[in-house]
Amino acid sequence: MTARSAPVRQMWPLYAAGFTTAFGAHGIAANLGGYADDAAGSLLVLGGLLALYDGAEVVLKPLFGTLADRVGARPVLLGGLAAFAAASGLYVVADSPGWLWAARLGQGAAASAFSPSASALVARLNPAAKQGRAFGGYGFYKSIGYTLGPLLGGVLVWAGGLRLLFAVLAVLGAAVAVWSLLAVPVVPPLPKARQTVLDLARRLADPVFLAPTAALAAATAALSVGVGFLPVSGRAAGLGAVATGAAVSVLAGCAAVVQPLAGRAVDDGRLTTRSGLTAGLVVTAAGLVCAMLPGLTGILVGAALIGAGTGLITPLGFAALAANTPAERLGQTMGAAELGRELGDAGGPLLVAAIASLTTLTYGFGALAALTGMGAVTAYLHRRPVSAGPRPETEK
Numbered sequence: 001m002t003a004r005s006a007p008v009r010q011m012w013p014l015y016a017a018g019f020t021t022a023f024g025a026h027g028i029a030a031n032l033g034g035y036a037d038d039a040a041g042s043l044l045v046l047g048g049l050l051a052l053y054d055g056a057e058v059v060l061k062p063l064f065g066t067l068a069d070r071v072g073a074r075p076v077l078l079g080g081l082a083a084f085a086a087a088s089g090l091y092v093v094a095d096s097p098g099w100l101w102a103a104r105l106g107q108g109a110a111a112s113a114f115s116p117s118a119s120a121l122v123a124r125l126n127p128a129a130k131q132g133r134a135f136g137g138y139g140f141y142k143s144i145g146y147t148l149g150p151l152l153g154g155v156l157v158w159a160g161g162l163r164l165l166f167a168v169l170a171v172l173g174a175a176v177a178v179w180s181l182l183a184v185p186v187v188p189p190l191p192k193a194r195q196t197v198l199d200l201a202r203r204l205a206d207p208v209f210l211a212p213t214a215a216l217a218a219a220t221a222a223l224s225v226g227v228g229f230l231p232v233s234g235r236a237a238g239l240g241a242v243a244t245g246a247a248v249s250v251l252a253g254c255a256a257v258v259q260p261l262a263g264r265a266v267d268d269g270r271l272t273t274r275s276g277l278t279a280g281l282v283v284t285a286a287g288l289v290c291a292m293l294p295g296l297t298g299i300l301v302g303a304a305l306i307g308a309g310t311g312l313i314t315p316l317g318f319a320a321l322a323a324n325t326p327a328e329r330l331g332q333t334m335g336a337a338e339l340g341r342e343l344g345d346a347g348g349p350l351l352v353a354a355i356a357s358l359t360t361l362t363y364g365f366g367a368l369a370a371l372t373g374m375g376a377v378t379a380y381l382h383r384r385p386v387s388a389g390p391r392p393e394t395e396k
Contacts, residue, residue, distance in 0.1 A: 011125070011134065013180040013183050014121055014138065016141070017114050017176055017180065018115070018142040019141045019145040020081070020084065020114075020176050022141075022142045022146045022149060023145035023146075023148060024173075027149035028107075029053070031162065031165065052108055053105075056108030056112055057342050058342045061112045061338045063335070065336065066331060066332045067113075068332075069120075069328060069329055069331040072186070073120040073121045074184055074187055077184070078114075078177055079113060081110070082173070083109070083110035085170045085177060087110055088173060090102060091162075091163065092166050092170060115338060119138070121184065122134050123325075124330060128322070129267060130267055131322050132316065135319050135322075136260040137260055139256075140260050143256035209336075209337075213321070214375060216340055217347075219313040219344070220310070221351075221372075222309065222372060223255065224348050225352050226307075227251065230251070233299055234247060234296070236361070244299075247302075248303065255308070257311065259314055259315050262311060262312045273323075277316055278380045280311075280313035281373070281375050281376035282309070283308050284313070287304070288365050289366070291303075302365075317337075321337055352365065355367050
């Protein structure tokens with residue numbers, strides 16, 4: 001851990017890594033449905049291809065996070081980016097449905113390595129007093145990746161097919177790997193006491209881990225639901241593709257803009273971690289309530305509030321985790337927190353879809369709003385702040 005913030009030239013490759021995982025996830029996912037009939041023509045096959053990426057992340061992120069603590073986050077970051085480039089290039093070379101499955105699985109496994117490693121490096125390279133800004137910037141570029149992925153991915157698929165999109169991702173992954181090799185400093189692993197499974201369970205069950213991780217999961221669930229179901233509400237209200245697409249853009253844009261602002265506010269002492277997480281959950285819940293209203297106004301206001309709420313939660317959640325985690329366990333913590341986000345990413349849409357199938361989509365939005373609001377009440381009533389001072393460190 002350094003006494004001063006890392007130079008910008010060292011942070012840019014980490015931000016680019018965040019952009020890469022977001023762009024790769026959404027750029028391909030948004031365009032698989034229009035691919036050839038033999039590869040993704042059926043909903044069942046499409047669902048399997050979509051699940052491969054997230055499934056690999058759910059299983060592997062905690063493992064790679066722990067590996068980053070053991071051997072250093074930089075080697076895992078570089079290896080993950082190189083593997084992402086190789087997996088993307090695999091489908092470019094071998095254009096067949098079977099290799100598409102293999103490439104997508106490889107991309108998810110590779111992202112599981114470099115995503116938590118990048119988060120751990122963001123924390124290790126910046127002092128506790130500047131981590132709000134650091135994670136705000138990291139989250140901003142991830143949001144840009146989520147926003148541009150479907151749009152640019154669609155343009156690339158239109159221009160040259162799915163192979164062109166994979167080729168661009170291969171070049172992007174390789175370029176960011178080389179950039180990281182040249183610019184990201186060596187951050188050696190720190191000595192740490194032996195940890196038993198019971199010790200790990202106790203640490204992950206501590207409110208200083210659970211509170212921000214639960215908030216991150218709720219934010220990701222709301223974001224995923226907004227991206228997936230607000231267009232459905234728009235079509236049901238008779239709105240065209242332009243209007244529904246604008247709603248998703250508003251959501252992602254608000255999330256991107258708010259994250260750096262929230263990070264600066266918490267670093268400057270104008271916002272505490274606990275109050276910021278509580279406010280973010282309240283705003284997110286309000287956005288889901290607005291999404292229940294019919295017509296374009298409800299959709300746009302709902303999208304803006306969901307985006308703003310998740311933009312508040314994301315940098316503050318990661319900053320709180322970094323502040324309360326021993327430096328030698330950062331990779332493990334970030335991997336476990338990313339697992340919580342992935343579960344929210346999958347669980348939110350499943351909950352809304354299940355309730356909507358029995359009632360209507362309005363009730364699905366309402367159920368998730370109620371759960372998010374309950375999280376806000378719990379965070380407000382919790383007496384112990386989730387950020388309780390400087391992170392314990394062994395490095396001098």
